Amino acid sequence: MATINFGGVLEEVVTREEFPMEKAREFLKDEVIAVIGYGVQGPGQALNLKDNGFNVIIGQRKNSPTWDKAVADGWVPGVSLFEIEEAASKGTIIQFLLSDAGQISLWPTLKPHLTAGKALYFSHGFGITYKDQTGIIPPADVDVILVAPKGSGTSLRRLFLAGQGLNSSFAVFQDATGKARQRAIALGIGVGSGYLFETDFRKEVYSDLTGERGSLMGAIQGIFAAQYQTLRSNGHSPSEAFNETVEELTQSLMPLVAENGMDWMYANCSTTAQRGALDWWKKFKDATQPVFDELYASVAAGKEAARSIASNSTTDYREKLNEELRELRESEMWQAGAAVRKLRPNN
Numbered sequence: 613m614a615t616i617n618f619g620g621v622l623e624e625v626v627t628r629e630e631f632p633m634e635k636a637r638e639f640l641k642d643e644v645i646a647v648i649g650y651g652v653q654g655p656g657q658a659l660n661l662k663d664n665g666f667n668v669i670i671g672q673r674k675n676s677p678t679w680d681k682a683v684a685d686g687w688v689p690g691v692s693l694f695e696i697e698e699a700a701s702k703g704t705i706i707q708f709l710l711s712d713a714g715q716i717s718l719w720p721t722l723k724p725h726l727t728a729g730k731a732l733y734f735s736h737g738f739g740i741t742y743k744d745q746t747g748i749i750p751p752a753d754v755d756v757i758l759v760a761p762k763g764s765g766t767s768l769r770r771l772f773l774a775g776q777g778l779n780s781s782f783a784v785f786q787d788a789t790g791k792a793r794q795r796a797i798a799l800g801i802g803v804g805s806g807y808l809f810e811t812d813f814r815k816e817v818y819s820d821l822t823g824e825r826g827s828l829m830g831a832i833q834g835i836f837a838a839q840y841q842t843l844r845s846n847g848h849s850p851s852e853a854f855n856e857t858v859e860e861l862t863q864s865l866m867p868l869v870a871e872n873g874m875d876w877m878y879a880n881c882s883t884t885a886q887r888g889a890l891d892w893w894k895k896f897k898d899a900t901q902p903v904f905d906e907l908y909a910s911v912a913a914g915k916e917a918a919r920s921i922a923s924n925s926t927t928d929y930r931e932k933l934n935e936e937l938r939e940l941r942e943s944e945m946w947q948a949g950a951a952v953r954k955l956r957p958n959n
């Protein structure tokens with residue numbers, strides 16, 4: 613473990629230097645890793661593990677689009693691709709990568725295959741933390757571990773193929789074998805993590821649900837929409853409103869934030885912009901703080917989990933989500949965005 617100073621707070625981080633790929637492979641050489649679910653995280657993690665030299669099999673329902681996707685990705689039926697139950701019985705480590713709602717309906721099928729000494733692996737603290745709602749209560753004689761990549765499974769795979777990596781958090785909920793922590797770390801390295809930050813299941817899911825509803829996805833769209841509306845209602849054209857709300861942020865300013873922090877991005881803007889941003893960010897913080905506090909309370913009370921389970925358990929959940937995404941896509945702001953993207957100089 614390397615001790616790193618995060619803004620004055622010391623934390624332990626696992627690095628690839630202390631736990632190299634070779635060590636991870638050696639540690640898991642007798643394990644069969646069964647990846648159940650082939651949505652977004654499933655392919656990213658399974659392909660990275662396979663390419664890193666681990667024994668991986670996929671469990672999917674036959675005659676499903678994701679079965680075909682797995683075949684197209686090179687998994688071979690009867691060799692490395694099986695029906696869910698067969699994969700679960702063969703696996704010594706079960707990576708449970710169905711959607712959080714899907715995990716609930718599959719749990720009774722999976723549970724009998726969790727025999728003594730196996731490991732149950734999640735990429736989210738959801739199922740375990742909200743066990744009152746999910747009914748996911750693992751047997752006492754299996755390890756229960758978590759590795760949660762800090763980003764989309766698509767990015768996990770892309771960054772791996774580019775020779776880079778994505779950081780992940782990891783956690784142990786239950787150590788039945790005495791090697792749960794090592795198993796989690798080895799898997800974290802195997803799926804393509806660069807650094808591994810230790811957490812627990814509850815903190816992982818509370819922070820993840822807050823982040824995606826908040827500044828990563830929900831709040832950002834809300835702020836974009838509010839500013840766009842202000843500009844439009846004051847007579848600005850769609851292209852002007854979109855450029856000043858989204859395009860400049862993603863194309864020019866966020867890469868600078870990613871590279872060297874907010875003050876660095878500010879320092880590379882005009883002194884006029886710096887004056888305004890330094891004055892106004894606090895007003896936006898004060899205005900949104902109550903919403904973030906309400907959000908966290910809703911997460912901690914299990915209300916966000918309940919809503920997610922209820923809406924993603926219906927048979928037509930995918931159609932309904934797609935319908936809402938279509939509304940977003942067809943809004944004037946994002947239609948303006950589509951036109952603006954076509955005019956990027958590199959296109």
Ligand SMILES: NC(=O)C1=CN([C@@H]2O[C@H](COP(=O)(O)OP(=O)(O)OC[C@H]3O[C@@H](n4cnc5c(N)ncnc54)[C@H](O)[C@@H]3O)[C@@H](O)[C@H]2O)C=CC1
Pocket residue numbers: 649650651652653654678708709710711712713714715717718735736738760761762763764765766
């Ligand atoms: N999407 C991402 O990149 C990230 C996801 N995670 C976590 O990883 C896990 C997997 O997430 P995703 O890959 O996004 O899942 P997903 O939403 O893409 O679903 C994965 C698979 O579950 C299947 N599924 C859904 N309901 C089912 C049911 N009732 N029975 C059988 N199969 C069903 C879907 O067909 C799909 O193939 C979740 O715990 C999620 O919170 C963690 C970090 C990022």
Ligand SMILES: CC(=O)[C@](C)(O)C(=O)O
Pocket residue numbers: 761762763764765820824
């Ligand atoms: C990609 C990720 O980490 C999210 C946003 O939390 C998720 O997909 O659930």
Ligand SMILES: [Mg+2]
Pocket residue numbers: 761762763820824
């Ligand atoms: Mg996340």
Ligand SMILES: [Mg+2]
Pocket residue numbers: 820821824
């Ligand atoms: Mg999430």
